[in-house]
Amino acid sequence: MSSLLLDSAALQRTFARMAHEIAEANPDVGSLVLVGIQRGGVPVARRLAFELGQVFGRPVPCGTLDVTFYRDDLNQRTAPTVNPTEIPGDIQGKTVVLVDDVFFTGRTIRAAMDALHEFGRPSRVQLAVVIDRGHRQLPIRPDVVGKEVATLLSQSVQVRCSQGGVDDGVFLRDTATLSSAPSVS
Amino acid sequence: MIWNRKHLLDLQSLSAEEIIHVLDTAREFKAVGERSIKKVPALRGKTVINLFVEPSTRTRISFELAALRLSADVINFSAEASSLKKGETLKDTARNLEALNADIIILRHGASGAPHFLARFLGAHVLNAGDGAHEHPTQGLLDVFTIREKKGRVDGLNVTILGDILYSRVARSNIWALTKLGAKVTLCGPPTLVPKSFESFAPNVRVTWNIDEALRDADVINLLRIQHERQKASMFPSTGEYAALFGLNTARMTKVKSDALIMHPGPINRGVEIASSIADGPQSVILEQVTNGLAVRMAALYLVNGGASLQVAG
Numbered sequence: 001m002s003s004l005l006l007d008s009a010a011l012q013r014t015f016a017r018m019a020h021e022i023a024e025a026n027p028d029v030g031s032l033v034l035v036g037i038q039r040g041g042v043p044v045a046r047r048l049a050f051e052l053g054q055v056f057g058r059p060v061p062c063g064t065l066d067v068t069f070y071r072d073d074l075n076q077r078t079a080p081t082v083n084p085t086e087i088p089g090d091i092q093g094k095t096v097v098l099v100d101d102v103f104f105t106g107r108t109i110r111a112a113m114d115a116l117h118e119f120g121r122p123s124r125v126q127l128a129v130v131i132d133r134g135h136r137q138l139p140i141r142p143d144v145v146g147k148e149v150a151t152l153l154s155q156s157v158q159v160r161c162s163q164g165g166v167d168d169g170v171f172l173r174d175t176a177t178l179s180s181a182p183s184v185s
Numbered sequence: 186m187i188w189n190r191k192h193l194l195d196l197q198s199l200s201a202e203e204i205i206h207v208l209d210t211a212r213e214f215k216a217v218g219e220r221s222i223k224k225v226p227a228l229r230g231k232t233v234i235n236l237f238v239e240p241s242t243r244t245r246i247s248f249e250l251a252a253l254r255l256s257a258d259v260i261n262f263s264a265e266a267s268s269l270k271k272g273e274t275l276k277d278t279a280r281n282l283e284a285l286n287a288d289i290i291i292l293r294h295g296a297s298g299a300p301h302f303l304a305r306f307l308g309a310h311v312l313n314a315g316d317g318a319h320e321h322p323t324q325g326l327l328d329v330f331t332i333r334e335k336k337g338r339v340d341g342l343n344v345t346i347l348g349d350i351l352y353s354r355v356a357r358s359n360i361w362a363l364t365k366l367g368a369k370v371t372l373c374g375p376p377t378l379v380p381k382s383f384e385s386f387a388p389n390v391r392v393t394w395n396i397d398e399a400l401r402d403a404d405v406i407n408l409l410r411i412q413h414e415r416q417k418a419s420m421f422p423s424t425g426e427y428a429a430l431f432g433l434n435t436a437r438m439t440k441v442k443s444d445a446l447i448m449h450p451g452p453i454n455r456g457v458e459i460a461s462s463i464a465d466g467p468q469s470v471i472l473e474q475v476t477n478g479l480a481v482r483m484a485a486l487y488l489v490n491g492g493a494s495l496q497v498a499g
Contacts, residue, residue: 078188080491085216114226
């Protein structure tokens, strides 16, 4: 079973609104850096950076962050595949907006904050997510949310925004095994 | 999951896919080494023991630094100052180390198969850091990592390994990794050190005792040191004669492809297997191999550490 939460057009409007909210909260574009969390957050961050570039009339730096080494469950699983981390320039004193596709337990964001601080001390860190699906396990909340969705633990949420094409959208799926523990994504 | 091995004992038993997964993981660890904070908490709270029964400096330091950069605690154990001198067996030594709750044991040993022996009865992860003339898997991995990084591929390249093949675990690990990834391997050196039988090792391996032929089409030339310490008999008349017949000197270098990589696992003997000007020249990647070795060993430690949990969960 799969149901459509946002179609391509609705997702595009969501990105545009999220970009405006980020711009409103951060009028100083010179100190703004977007960082997408590997892997789902990376294409979202690129889209938001593009939208913000339109709003400000100048490009907004956009990087990637892999949080694998900072996860709290490394001892409970096979070694996860590591993806590239590319932080654009010095983040010291900047406002870093962490970007992810789906906000779930909060554990990925905790790991991301640890990982990010190895690169410097930003003056502020904010969080932008496309979907907040609830089930938080840590006291973390997002600053900018595309859409809040009530979900079951047995369901999964997929944000597809590869090339900004017609296949884009947000989907809610019932996963096969109800008993499986929620993955941190 | 591409990697679920508990140990890294040799490259002969790895698939091409597993080798590539190690190389891809190592690429991200290399990026970690280029940051101002070069350390990640991936092995926080783990105990790594460098069990070096055969002496080594560069491999031990590389493994030690790799473990430290993963936030593990590291103990170095060398044979010269140890209970092995007092007659303790390798098995008992390893069991004692495991009784200290060691998570990963890195073994360098003069006997081929020693890491496989430990792996049969230890609960800890075992990494082979060189066993006799058998294999030196992390050296083979760092060599193919360097080739892949510099050339963009391994598949289809002509790789010449020149020197003491017979006694070289580096040569054997290289042969496995290179042929699995699609390279063509040429082995060259004095007939006493390069037996024809190596051609039956793997497909795409050829043996030649003609150095000009070995160098002509090579995209990569990997030079091996003469391992006097392993040779039971005199395998060639003199070092001077070896240098004259098989050393990579400036005259031979003029016939080598201008974009061929010059590699050497170290320690180099200047003026014997390689001329000084070539070791320090623009085609040499010898020091980059050292840098890459650190990244590859971080990847190996990271991956085998994850290899156990599958059995626990399974």
